[in-house]
Amino acid sequence: MVTAKVWVLKKHFEGFPKTSDFDLKKIELPNLKDGELLLESVFLSVDPYMRPYSRRDMKEGDIMIGTQVARIVESKNPAFTVGAFVVARSGWRTHFISDGKDIQLLPSSWPESLPKSLALGTVGMPGLTAYFGLLEVCKMKPGETVLVNAAAGAVGSVVGQLAKIGGCKVVGCAGSDDKVAYLKKIGFDEAFNYKTVTSLDEALRKASPDGYDCFFDNVGGEFASIAINQMKKHGRIAVCGAISQYNDSVPQKGPYVQVPMIFKELQMEGFLVTRWNNRREEGLKALLKWVVEGKVKCHEQVTEGFENMPMAFIGMLKGENIGKAIVKV
Numbered sequence: 012m013v014t015a016k017v018w019v020l021k022k023h024f025e026g027f028p029k030t031s032d033f034d035l036k037k038i039e040l041p042n043l044k045d046g047e048l049l050l051e052s053v054f055l056s057v058d059p060y061m062r063p064y065s066r067r068d069m070k071e072g073d074i075m076i077g078t079q080v081a082r083i084v085e086s087k088n089p090a091f092t093v094g095a096f097v098v099a100r101s102g103w104r105t106h107f108i109s110d111g112k113d114i115q116l117l118p119s120s121w122p123e124s125l126p127k128s129l130a131l132g133t134v135g136m137p138g139l140t141a142y143f144g145l146l147e148v149c150k151m152k153p154g155e156t157v158l159v160n161a162a163a164g165a166v167g168s169v170v171g172q173l174a175k176i177g178g179c180k181v182v183g184c185a186g187s188d189d190k191v192a193y194l195k196k197i198g199f200d201e202a203f204n205y206k207t208v209t210s211l212d213e214a215l216r217k218a219s220p221d222g223y224d225c226f227f228d229n230v231g232g233e234f235a236s237i238a239i240n241q242m243k244k245h246g247r248i249a250v251c252g253a254i255s256q257y258n259d260s261v262p263q264k265g266p267y268v269q270v271p272m273i274f275k276e277l278q279m280e281g282f283l284v285t286r287w288n289n290r291r292e293e294g295l296k297a298l299l300k301w302v303v304e305g306k307v308k309c310h311e312q313v314t315e316g317f318e319n320m321p322m323a324f325i326g327m328l329k330g331e332n333i334g335k336a337i338v339k340v
């Protein structure tokens with residue numbers, strides 16, 4: 012029998028999650044049945060969606076939702092061999108059993124030298140979010156100007172680099188000077204720290220006096236209300252996330268955006284990356300190629316130890332990560 016360690020949601024979050032909202036438990040896993048696999052998590056992801064989804068999808072006592080890169084340690088399923096690595100959506104667990112239907116093997120073309128944790132970030136769901144959000148929602152064109160917030164994060168840092176590959180001018184904002192330096196290092200044309208500028212409106216105008224064709228919004232709230240006024244006519248806004256609101260106990264009452272929407276005839280479209288689940292292989296293949304060619308740089312904020320998952324999650328929500336926040340078991 013294998014003992015799995017799991018993190019459960021002890022208490023629904025009120026405002027920012029607290030370590031006391033989580034409980035670490037142990038679960039004895041049964042012996043495998045025919046067709047089943049035993050897997051051990053190697054890397055686990057902590058993502059912003061877990062904050063709003065926990066309230067929507069979970070009840071207290073449930074195992075925290077989430078994805079991981081896991082290694083097959085025992086197999087009674089001929090389609091899967093011991094030692095292979097997969098991406099799974101089994102939540103915050105050290106070990107779990109699968110029937111093989113809810114896991115995806117890492118691409119056979121995955122270079123041995125490439126960290127497998129990237130399958131949770133740049134060459135995984137966040138990277139796909141950037142890829143499809145830019146290509147299918149922003150519909151960026153060469154020569155256009157792209158704005159992205161939370162730009163030093165898992166999604167934003169890929170948005171900026173893909174926009175550069177697409178021949179665009181890229182403006183990014185992030186919440187620390189170290190992040191701004193990172194953005195310039197990975198090729199952003201303009202970058203600023205939204206926490207220290209005296210005026211967000213002026214900082215956006217200085218970065219791109221002619222305005223923005225595409226706005227990849229990861230943050231929502233006041234930033235979006237200000238940025239929308241600097242969109243060019245027929246600009247496109249990809250509403251990817253609203254992390255400025257996830258931890259609010261009381262919803263923000265921001266300024267209305269309908270006026271510039273009308274006069275600038277803007278397109279503003281919310282999306283979920285799962286819309287393109289049927290094109291997942293296309294996106295992963297393109298992202299893996301750009302990473303291997305060095306055209307897309309990756310950065311990971313790795314927290315050591317399964318017992319530190321809650322702190323890693325809370326730290327990511329507080330902006331402590333550059334690049335993809337990962338927990339190494």
Ligand SMILES: NC(=O)C1=CN([C@@H]2O[C@H](COP(=O)(O)OP(=O)(O)OC[C@H]3O[C@@H](n4cnc5c(N)ncnc54)[C@H](OP(=O)(O)O)[C@@H]3O)[C@@H](O)[C@H]2O)C=CC1
Nearest residue numbers: 059161164165166185186229251252253254255283284330
């Ligand atoms: N629609 C979809 O399918 C998907 C949407 N998303 C969304 O994309 C966004 C980015 O996700 P991801 O790249 O994984 O996360 P990140 O790696 O960017 O980490 C979150 C970052 O958000 C920023 N942030 C946190 N709180 C605030 C705040 N109050 N105001 C402004 N910025 C804040 C912080 O960076 P900083 O230092 O810059 O403040 C923090 O580092 C999220 O909104 C997420 O929900 C992600 C995946 C799929």
Ligand SMILES: O=C(O)CCC[C@H](O)\C=C/C=C/C=C/C(=O)C/C=C\CCCCCO
Nearest residue numbers: 059060063076078100136251252253256257
């Ligand atoms: O198991 C699940 O269903 C989660 C699967 C996650 C997965 O890897 C695929 C998609 C992730 C989507 C992420 C979406 C976002 O981050 C946007 C989150 C919330 C938007 C609503 C915010 C509400 C504010 O109160």
